[in-house]
Amino acid sequence: MKTKLPIAIAFLSGLAMVAVFILNPEKVGDMEGELLQWTTVIGGFTLLLGVVSIVRVNWRPVVRRETGWFNNAALLLSVAVMAIPSVLPVSWSPLFGTDGGSMYDWFFINLSAPMMATMFAMLAFYVASAAFRAFRARSAEATLLLLTATVVMLWRVPVGEGLFVAIHSKLPNLINTYVMGGVNVAVQRGIIIGAALGAAATSLRIMLGIERTYMGKT
């Protein structure tokens, strides 16, 4: 029963989504939206699991004064400061809730968002170091990659485009047609078709209960 019930639920849920794809929404209503709402509601309940996990993992180092315990303490404090006022009713104070002017909103705009933007901005440096390793001309294929990347990167900036136009007016269009729209798109489509088939086969294996590892069954 412990195995059969989840498999039956997975099969029926999968079948429901297939039915939603085929059935006319005019006749059966917004079944798809309804099913997705169920997922959101279940997800909401599991939020507590996340909070419990984060507190469990970070509380122990603080209590035992392990190396770097103050970082764990800062994290716990941040969780409390962001979470507690956001779930309190706005009628108690305009600082509560998640609306504009609330504590949550202030912390999000002034701390969380800039920190996330900083992480994202760091990507530029990571791209540079990865490109330095990837674009080394160690073999014929790597040299071809290096040359293609140089041409594409130049074409993407106004100076490079101007340079290509100076050589031949149709050169930027040729790069667009043959490199980006030709070779690049062909390879990407090959990967996408393969991945889509893989995803469909995995879905089928899950629906039929052949693939059960995601439920902890090996």
Added chain:
Amino acid sequence: MRLARPVGLLLLLVLLLIPELLAANGASSVETGWFRTYRINAIIVAAVFSAAVLYYTQRARRGDKLFVRKIAGLDEVEDAVGRATEMGKPVLFIAGIDEIDKIDTLAGLSILGRVALITARYETPLYVPVRYPMVLAAAQEVVQQSYLTEGRADSYNQDMVCYVAGEQFAFTATVNGYMMRERPAANIMMGAFYAESLLLAETGNAAGSIQIAGTAQPEQLPFFIAACDYTLMGEELFAASAYLSHEPLMLGGLKGQDFMKVLIIAAILVGTFMVTTHLGGDWMRSLFEVR
């Protein structure tokens, strides 16, 4: 015969649809009946694909030998865990950063189950940070079952799998910090990754970890290829669980995929010929249009 009932249900659904679908006139996208008949092409393709997967699965069940090509990245998983064991360092596993309803995440969790079997066998520390509470619950169950299967229930610790942050870059910062502090011997990243793929992979590279990554997101593949030792591309991610399990029944599904790929290649060749020669190119295109 365990598959007989679900297969029967699927076939029944298709049979129920056939009269309605055959009655479709003009394939208009405005429907008044119970079924969206303009989606008949997608239904037929899905039915053929399902039949192919089920046929090869049944063949595998009967004991037919199925050849599956070598996937270097997956062969390396056990060696990577072995390396971690020798170095006395942990294995870091990330099942992507998407929700559990994403099929890439489920594929990642399936691979996690196989990896956890190996870490349990060698008693290697395993760390699995997750971004969503639902993934947390599933991943904890997967890892716990793997440890139980290997008879190492005492080595299992619930905090091996932990929720770290719901925001994409907060999650990335936490995992990057872990990589630089603990310097795991192996980083295995399997699932859906987005802008953080290179941040994670480059940090792991800087930490000196052996890295095996897999994703079905084509935009992130170049980053993983540049920064990781082994990369599973697209379909290889979905094949990984079957490949690592060595179970003929699971491998049968891979054969079904290959059969479908042959059909798609044939359709591309015929379509290219028809469009190039103006011999019914529009008709061919309309055959594959999904609304």
